[in-house]
Amino acid sequence: MDKSREPTAFGVFKPVGHVVASFPPDVEIEPVAGELESLGIEVTRYSAEEMCAQIDRDLERAGFLANIGQELNLVKAHRALAEEGYNWLVVRARDHGQASDVAAICDRAGAERAQYYGHLIVEELIQHGGSRKQRPESPHAGLDSETPSGQEKERALRPPEPPSRNP
16 A cells, blocks of 8 residues: 555545554564565555554545544544554455454454454454443444443553463
């Protein structure tokens, strides 16, 4: 993916056919990117600063329709993590199966999120533990961040989960 020609929908970042994975600041993304690239998969890296700049552009150019769906809520959730120093990989996936494989690699490496951007929906591919009931999502209420407060920023501040995810 060419960073100078980022794919958008309604004026906000929407890389259809890609997995967008966020990594806490203490997780090195280069080994993950290298592993994916060794499999012949296209990977684009974003630092926290680059993601914040991209989000600022999105918020400036967001069209009215971005307010109807979850596009702006995704951008705001990404902003909360980027402000905490999270780094990102945007990984091309030819289909849902490859997206799941990419997410598994990212999850094992310590990714916090791995979202597959389909044409109509964005699917969270990393499931976090807990029996908390999902909070309803809407353009007004925002995304369910799967945290007690419902805020993505809380996820960025909590200690990492044990490494025994997805064997």
